[in-house]
Amino acid sequence: METIFYTLQDFLTHSKGITYLIMGGILVFMPLYWLFLTDRDEKKETY
Amino acid sequence: MTISRRKFLGWFGGGLSATAVSAAGTAMAGGNHHFEGHPDTMGVLHDISRCIGCRKCEEACNRVNELPKPEKPFDDLSVLDKKRRTHASYYTVVNRFEVDSKPVFVKKQCNHCMEPACASACFVRAFQKTPNGPVVYDESVCVGCRYCMIACPFNIPAYEYDDALSPAVTKCTLCAPRIQKGQLPGCVESCPKEALIFGNRKQLIKIARERINKYPERYIDHIYGEHEMGGTSWLYISNVAFSKIGMREDLGTTSAPQLTSGPLAAVPIVVGLWPVLLTGIYAISQRKDKVAAEEQAEAVASAKAAADEEMKQQIAGVKKQAAKEKEAAIKKEVKKALEAAAKEAEEKNAEAPEKKEE
Amino acid sequence: MEQTSRISLRPLITPFNMILGIIIAMGCIITILRFTGGLAAVTHLDDNNPWGIWIGFDLLCGVALAAGGYTTSAACYIFGLKRFHAAVRPAILTAFLGYALVVLALHYDVGRPWRLPFPIFWQQGTTSLLFEVGLCVFLYLSVLFVEFTPAAFEWLGFSKIRAFIVKLTLVLTILGVVLSTLHQSSLGALYTIVPSKLHPLWYSGYLPVYFFVSSIFAGLSMVIFEGSLAHKYLHHKMDETHIKEAHGVILGFGKSASFIMAGYLAIKIIGLSVDNNWHYLFTDYGAWFLIELIGFVALPSFVYAIGVREKNIRLIQWTSLWTVFGIVLNRFNVSLIAFNWQLSSAERYFPGWMEIAISLFIVAIGIVAYRLATHFLPILHEHPEYQAH
Numbered sequence: 001m002e003t004i005f006y007t008l009q010d011f012l013t014h015s016k017g018i019t020y021l022i023m024g025g026i027l028v029f030m031p032l033y034w035l036f037l038t039d040r041d042e043k044k045e046t047y
Numbered sequence: 048m049t050i051s052r053r054k055f056l057g058w059f060g061g062g063l064s065a066t067a068v069s070a071a072g073t074a075m076a077g078g079n080h081h082f083e084g085h086p087d088t089m090g091v092l093h094d095i096s097r098c099i100g101c102r103k104c105e106e107a108c109n110r111v112n113e114l115p116k117p118e119k120p121f122d123d124l125s126v127l128d129k130k131r132r133t134h135a136s137y138y139t140v141v142n143r144f145e146v147d148s149k150p151v152f153v154k155k156q157c158n159h160c161m162e163p164a165c166a167s168a169c170f171v172r173a174f175q176k177t178p179n180g181p182v183v184y185d186e187s188v189c190v191g192c193r194y195c196m197i198a199c200p201f202n203i204p205a206y207e208y209d210d211a212l213s214p215a216v217t218k219c220t221l222c223a224p225r226i227q228k229g230q231l232p233g234c235v236e237s238c239p240k241e242a243l244i245f246g247n248r249k250q251l252i253k254i255a256r257e258r259i260n261k262y263p264e265r266y267i268d269h270i271y272g273e274h275e276m277g278g279t280s281w282l283y284i285s286n287v288a289f290s291k292i293g294m295r296e297d298l299g300t301t302s303a304p305q306l307t308s309g310p311l312a313a314v315p316i317v318v319g320l321w322p323v324l325l326t327g328i329y330a331i332s333q334r335k336d337k338v339a340a341e342e343q344a345e346a347v348a349s350a351k352a353a354a355d356e357e358m359k360q361q362i363a364g365v366k367k368q369a370a371k372e373k374e375a376a377i378k379k380e381v382k383k384a385l386e387a388a389a390k391e392a393e394e395k396n397a398e399a400p401e402k403k404e405e
Numbered sequence: 406m407e408q409t410s411r412i413s414l415r416p417l418i419t420p421f422n423m424i425l426g427i428i429i430a431m432g433c434i435i436t437i438l439r440f441t442g443g444l445a446a447v448t449h450l451d452d453n454n455p456w457g458i459w460i461g462f463d464l465l466c467g468v469a470l471a472a473g474g475y476t477t478s479a480a481c482y483i484f485g486l487k488r489f490h491a492a493v494r495p496a497i498l499t500a501f502l503g504y505a506l507v508v509l510a511l512h513y514d515v516g517r518p519w520r521l522p523f524p525i526f527w528q529q530g531t532t533s534l535l536f537e538v539g540l541c542v543f544l545y546l547s548v549l550f551v552e553f554t555p556a557a558f559e560w561l562g563f564s565k566i567r568a569f570i571v572k573l574t575l576v577l578t579i580l581g582v583v584l585s586t587l588h589q590s591s592l593g594a595l596y597t598i599v600p601s602k603l604h605p606l607w608y609s610g611y612l613p614v615y616f617f618v619s620s621i622f623a624g625l626s627m628v629i630f631e632g633s634l635a636h637k638y639l640h641h642k643m644d645e646t647h648i649k650e651a652h653g654v655i656l657g658f659g660k661s662a663s664f665i666m667a668g669y670l671a672i673k674i675i676g677l678s679v680d681n682n683w684h685y686l687f688t689d690y691g692a693w694f695l696i697e698l699i700g701f702v703a704l705p706s707f708v709y710a711i712g713v714r715e716k717n718i719r720l721i722q723w724t725s726l727w728t729v730f731g732i733v734l735n736r737f738n739v740s741l742i743a744f745n746w747q748l749s750s751a752e753r754y755f756p757g758w759m760e761i762a763i764s765l766f767i768v769a770i771g772i773v774a775y776r777l778a779t780h781f782l783p784i785l786h787e788h789p790e791y792q793a794h
Contacts, residue, residue, distance in 0.1 A: 009166050010176075013530075020529070168533050169530045188528050189520070193456065194595070207516075214517070306598050310612075321582065325483050
């Protein structure tokens with residue numbers, strides 16, 4: 001990704017685009033990681 | 048307790064986004080980047096002192112862009128009696144101002160900013176600063192939200208409010224197709240007084256600087272557009288103060304993308320950290336509930352045990368009491384019997400002496 | 406269950422319903438005008454004032470006042486305050502209807518509503534705070550819809566899928582808070598791009614924080630206010646738990662709102678100080694700013710506190726309405742009154758009657774939908790087969 005950015009607008013368009021994708025990934029990853037972390041906890045009653 | 052936790056969260060969240068947000072746009076998404084714009088950006092220099100208000104530029108713009116003819120023709124200068132702004136199908140307007148009893152004429156149109164607010168604001172990327180200079184608008188994706196009109200500090204974009212099905216945003220295009228072909232923008236070409244010069248922006252700034260230096264009594268010592276809102280491709284030099292001819296001097300030099308970069312930077316931090324914080328609060332409140340339930344169960348159990356114990360003691364006490372009472376009762380009976388027997392014996396004795404005496 | 410699913414025999418021709426009917430009829434007619442004559446035929450919008458009350462009220466106020474959904478579900482499920490449980494479903498219903506109606510309102514305001522999916526699915530303007538708003542509102546509306554479905558599934562008897570969705574409650578609630586934080590604050594951030602057009606007393610780098618924090622007590626106040634209305638007019642739909650928990654909700658939410666408003670007052674003052682804007686307080690706009698801040702934030706916060714201390718339910722209920730007005734005032738100030746403050750009075754915007762009629766039309770639809778939902782679905786009462794979810 002060696003394209004030069006001449007304007008802040010271009011830079012932000014590029015960086016924010018990637019950032020939004022990463023945000024989506026975080027929202028998927030975190031619940032999965034939580035399940036992994038609490039897998040072996042003693043079971044709690046749920047309704 | 049839990050309510051102070053919510054407050055804490057509100058503060059913490061506020062603190063986080065506040066640190067990411069700047070009060071005056073000095074923070075940038077974490078880094079220290081500097082952008083100079085495309086090196087070959089073209090621009091237009093408008094020498095306000097040369098403008099005579101003939102409106103030939105307006106006429107050329109209308110012709111070149113094939114816009115609908117206005118009510119009053121372009122040579123009708125009475126139009127200048129009222130201040131106008133750009134409007135649907137009016138990409139540029141000339142206004143007349145009276146300064147020190149002398150008329151001053153200024154042309155207004157899209158300034159083709161180096162860091163356009165409209166491009167920053169548009170949520171479908173309908174605006175783009177092209178390497179050549181023009182900020183172009185793509186009608187084919189425009190949703191018509193009009194945030195670009197809110198964002199533009201110069202109040203340039205106009206909207207086709209009358210159109211029910213295909214309303215578009217309208218503004219000067221810097222004749223992008225024409226300059227691609229090496230032609231001049233329509234307005235520049237038609238100006239009889241060379242109040243408009245088209246060229247490389249950096250060159251134009253040099254020319255403007257030279258002109259100001261050469262005629263210091265004629266020009267205000269300021270190139271409008273050199274730094275305003277991060278710099279514009281349309282530059283102005285003037286013989287009167289800019290604020291007197293409808294050009295705001297309080298816009299500052301911070302570009303729109305920079306103004307919003309703070310809030311934008313806070314967004315992904317919320318996504319990264321809020322789930323952790325909120326899950327943490329949940330886990331703590333669950334644990335608290337669990338401990339409370341355990342403590343309660345324990346309290347109930349020990350209360351029950353204590354009650355049982357007390358009950359046992361009471362029963363033992365009652366038993367003891369009963370035994371005591373029984374013993375006492377027996378003793379009493381025995382005593383009674385003994386007394387009765389003694390009494391009987393006494394009575395017998397009393398009878399016996401009486402018999403002897405007879 | 407028998408009683409609630411049959412149409413009640415209460416007469417439908419009440420004065421209130423007649424007014425709703427007229428508003429809805431007018432709304433339909435104006436809708437036709439809007440889409441045949443364009444925005445010019447129906448609004449007072451112009452090139453200097455591209456956003457009017459459809460943005461200032463329907464979008465900004467609508468979203469702020471629908472915040473009861475995320476605040477109530479967060480209180481109950483994340484903070485574990487189970488005594489607020491009965492308030493969750495009505496709050497989620499209100500939020501879901503609220504956001505759905507915001508999207509409906511946007512169909513009137515934008516020039517080409519059929520292109521509304523464009524920013525998300527076709528070409529993303531990722532530098533735009535409006536993109537942020539659009540994406541998060543879209544996602545959050547989906548979350549709210551899912552959170553709403555258990556009530557509908559109970560009514561329909563789809564117990565398996567209902568059970569599955571109920572398992573997702575915590576994840577949905579957390580996602581709801583994340584998305585709400587983002588779009589509530591981004592609505593404020595929309596205006597960070599125009600320091601030159603928004604009066605310095607309202608413009609601040611902290612606008613996103615202000616909008617987010619105020620959305621919290623806006624939501625809490627709306628839950629109190631709507632709950633009070635529901636108690637008066639929909640009492641026959643409520644079960645014992647709901648009625649019993651009502652006062653606890655009012656006291657608890659009143660207490661939180663009071664404290665959060667105090668924090669909001671503090672950060673507003675900090676904003677003044679950070680930008681050194683004290684001198685503006687002595688102008689006309691300054692007086693108006695103080696009316697908003699003292700009259701509609703500081704005072705209601707204090708009166709909430711009195712209501713909580715004295716356990717005065719009535720006082721808290723009136724204060725919730727007062728606070729709601731304060732939120733509306735703030736959003737109007739930022740978007741319509743303090744915005745473009747430098748234009749001459751001839752150039753300023755005032756809504757046209759048809760714009761107002763459409764806004765009322767949208768609110769009327771919301772009221773009708775709410776009443777239908779609470780009539781047929783287990784919102785204000787628990788479904789006998791699905792106890793204590």
